Amino acid sequence: MGESDLAARAAGDVWVVFSRLRRRVRAVSGEGDLTPAQASVLARLDKEGPASASDLAVLERVRPQSMAKIVLALEQGGLVARHPDPEDGRRQLVTLTDLGRERRLGDRRAREEWLGRTLGERCTDEQLRAVIEVMALLDDVAHA
Structure with a gap:
């Protein structure tokens, strides 16, 4: 060999x-x-800190619409929260609760x-x- x-x-x-x-x-x-995608988002937020849903979509290689559903499910479960981005009030940052x-x-x-x-x-x-x-x-x- x-x-x-x-x-x-x-x-x-x-x-x-x-x-x-x-x-x-x-x-x-x-x-x-949790779905594998949800678990992956939680792990990423835990490791790397807050991120926008669009940034998460890019990092996780999913469509923005798919990430919106993932974030919503995690938010409904009380595992993440969304807050205004202090640097850009139009954006929301997803954070681990x-x-x-x-x-x-x-x-x-x-x-x-x-x-x-x-x-x-x-x-x-x-x-x-x-x-x-x-x-x-x-x-x-x-x-x-």
Whole structure:
């Protein structure tokens, strides 16, 4: 197997495992009542702070009409709020509410606890060190 074949196989394996892991973690997190798009918007607002719905649409690669529906559903659930943009009163900024932030924090804790417990049950210390090392390599790739 040549270098390009190895890289292609590694890429395929990483893709499959991350996809499976994402589905499994979603099931654990309690995000089941949120669509993937809603969960993604909450994560983005939590990580990057307030944004307009049009900016979110661009960042999430969805139509503005679709983002309007996503934001409305999150707002109705009390997870986000809209406020006038202090720099441009015509625009509204979408912000995470305290409930939205608590939801994100609780979901993240649940995911991390499940993953930590599962890794601890299934892996030796040597395997756990290998996971840490591989994650560092993949993080380097993500920042390339």
